[in-house]
Amino acid sequence: MTRRPPSRPPEIPGFRYQRLLGSGGFADVFLYEQELPRRKVAVKALLADAVTPAGLAQFVDEANLMAQLSTHPSIVTIYQAATTADGRPYLVMEYCPRPNLSVRYRNERIGVAESLRIAVRLAGAVETAHRAGILHRDIKPANVLTTDYGWPALTDFGISVATAAADDTDQAGMSIPWAAPEFFADDAPRGAGGDVYALTATVYTLLAGRSPFEQGRGSNSALDLITRIERDPVPPTGRDDVPPSLEELFRRGMAKRPEGRFSSAAAFARAIQRVEQELHLTPTALDVPDASWVETGEDAEDQRTRVRSISTVQVNRDPSATRHRPAIIDPAARGQEAAGAGRAADEGDVGAPGSERAGRRRNAWIALGAALVVVAAVAAMAIGALNQPGGIEEPSPSDSVATADTPTAQQSPPPPVTDLDLDRTGDDVQVTWTAPKYEGELEFVIVVTSGGDSWDLSTGSRTSSTIEDRADQVCVTVKSIDATSRKVSSDNGNPTACA
Structure with missing residues (x-):
């Protein structure tokens, strides 16, 4: 031939x-x-x-x-x-x-x-x-x-x-x-x-x-x-x-x-x-579409022309694994x-x-x-x-492993969010919350638990997100994160809701 x-x-x-x-x-x-x-x-x-x-x-x-x-x-x-x-x-x-x-x-x-x-x-x-x-x-x-x-x-x-x-x-x-x-x-x-x-x-x-x-x-x-x-x-x-x-x-x-x-x-x-x-590696972010940009009302048509973000999904870490901090990646920064x-x-x-x-x-x-x-x-x-x-x-x-000896800011972790609310329509779960009062810049991460599996969803500085899930019940915990020190709000105070 x-x-x-x-x-x-x-x-x-x-x-x-x-x-x-x-x-x-x-x-x-x-x-x-x-x-x-x-x-x-x-x-x-x-x-x-x-x-x-x-x-x-x-x-x-x-x-x-x-x-x-x-x-x-x-x-x-x-x-x-x-x-x-x-x-x-x-x-x-x-x-x-x-x-x-x-x-x-x-x-x-x-x-x-x-x-x-x-x-x-x-x-x-x-x-x-x-x-x-x-x-x-x-x-x-x-x-x-x-x-x-x-x-x-x-x-x-x-x-x-x-x-x-x-x-x-x-x-x-x-x-x-x-x-x-x-x-x-x-x-x-x-x-x-x-x-x-x-x-x-x-x-x-x-x-x-x-x-x-x-x-x-x-x-x-x-x-x-x-x-x-x-x-x-x-x-x-x-x-x-x-x-x-x-x-x-x-x-x-x-x-x-x-x-x-x-x-x-x-x-x-x-x-x-x-x-x-x-293997003690920082989990790689999973880039999937974020549907939280969808709006209803008079400006719904307008929203179709706006730039939509990519959500980064990460595995939920074992709370006992204190050697690694959550890796929250802002997709906009990577480009x-x-x-x-x-x-x-x-x-x-x-x-x-x-x-x-x-x-x-x-x-x-x-x-x-x-x-x-x-x-x-x-x-x-x-x-x-x-x-x-x-x-x-x-x-x-992402190849590097953050250890307990990694220097971080000495300030206290940020306070937890409030007013967590889940509104489910079919397979779509709309998650909203209120950011706490805080002097620094905050980011947020959603911990999603569904069907025996658990993963993290970073939302950046946004206080809402839409999750697509077909399970009978999905539970969500929202954490606040200091954008500079990467300190995470205490697990004891973070709100959880199910829908």
């Missing part, structure tokens, strides 16, 4: 072509320089023979949905979507020059602490997409880019769906090594559980240095991988620094049946946060200023799921097996050539 030549770069007014970044099964990615405002951008243009009239219409829908997610700090920003004069749809995206996760895990040993940070940040991206009604369907290391600031950036939302053939719109492009077992069965449900599986498999890959069911010795053909994914238990990562709790987390996240996995990407993130706590996003060639992409039985669809997978090995090898070489490793990510402040 020979590698196809790249397609002709599209002519886009106001953009100057630089070079090819990578090639995939349905599109090529090019580096352009945008003239105004001047910046480097990645342009992904679909191949002409991969587009049908139905695919074009679906591409527009998917591009609009992607734009809704672009403000998330761990999702690639989409600047523009249009169609060239010759009918080729394209996306203009942020350009991420640093190596994607596929390049990184193949060329370096990624630490446990960094892998856990990446896991929570990606889970926030996936949870945000799911709340918007969007399934990714092809989460894998090659689809996780890295911004200039070292943040993972998930890309390729829904593109495989948009490029499906018009006479088989139920097909979804995916990659075998990270695909859930149900993707290989006829008429099996393919919902959010498939993304949770692929997310778990991606994090596993970062630590193991291989996909979950890939073997160092022996055959890794399409049929072999599918058989192991469907039947074999998840093997251990083989690393001494991976705790048993994380190995168990991988087994649950990649359970054979969707109902055996974590119920959501957010639940997966909370489990990761508990592992971070076990999203990454300079771009390109994507290297797809690895092992295929167009349609096979069958659980050795029937007609599995025969198609077997037929593609030999080609898949060649394509994967060529893609890996292309990735290595186009996206050389740019060094190991510098440790972020």
Whole structure:
């Protein structure tokens, strides 16, 4: 099998072509320089023979949905979507020059602490997409880019769906090594559980240095991988620094049946946060949409144009663990200023799921097996050539562990809040409270307890928030925090309410 030549770069007014970044099964990615405002951008243009009239219409829908997610700090920003004069749809995206996760895990040993940070940040991206009604369907290391600031950036939302053939719109492009077992069965449900599986498999890959069911010795053909994914238990990562709790987390996240996995990407993130706590790491904030900006009344329409914040969700710490203070992160202070996003060639992409039985669809997978090995090898070489490793990510402040000896201001903790009130409408719980009188600047954190699980939600200086929860009862405790010293109001005086 020979590698196809790249397609002709599209002519886009106001953009100057630089070079090819990578090639995939349905599109090529090019580096352009945008003239105004001047910046480097990645342009992904679909191949002409991969587009049908139905695919074009679906591409527009998917591009609009992607734009809704672009403000998330761990999702690639989409600047523009249009169609060239010759009918080729394209996306203009942020350009991420640093190596994607596929390049990184193949060329370096990624630490446990960094892998856990990446896991929570990606889970926030996936949870945000799911709340918007969007399934990714092809989460894998090659689809996780890295911004200039070292943040993972998930890309390729829904593109495989948009490029499906018009006479088989139920097909979804995916990659075998990270695909859930149900993707290989006829008429099996393919919902959010498939993304949770692929997310778990991606994090596993970062630590193991291989996909979950890939073997160092022996055959890794399409049929072999599918058989192991469907039947074999998840093997251990083989690393001494991976705790048993994380190995168990991988087994649950990649359970054979969707109902055996974590119920959501957010639940997966909370489990990761508990592992971070076990390892004495500061739990990474989970970025999810904050619905508390919604207003009712005369100015409700006005509110739609205002900037909405991202809530940061953290695991609830054990009160007896006095060595660590709660890590309350203000999402506005971190920002999203990454300079771009390109994507290297797809690895092992295929167009349609096979069958659980050795029937007609599995025969198609077997037929593609030999080609898949060649394509994967060529893609890996292309990735290595186009996206050389740019060094190991510098440790972020979240790597450090605050100890009891850490110097802090000697002032007393701030007083607790008052007038805590919960107003529940369906799955939405509106939480409001009154800030205490205090000379310094205060921030607030909500401790949410629901269904036997507990997590923290930072609200910054706001005195209200909306929680989405489907449990029969949710209980909330609100704490006040000194913005400078980070001292937290006494547990004895913090109010709690349930709804």
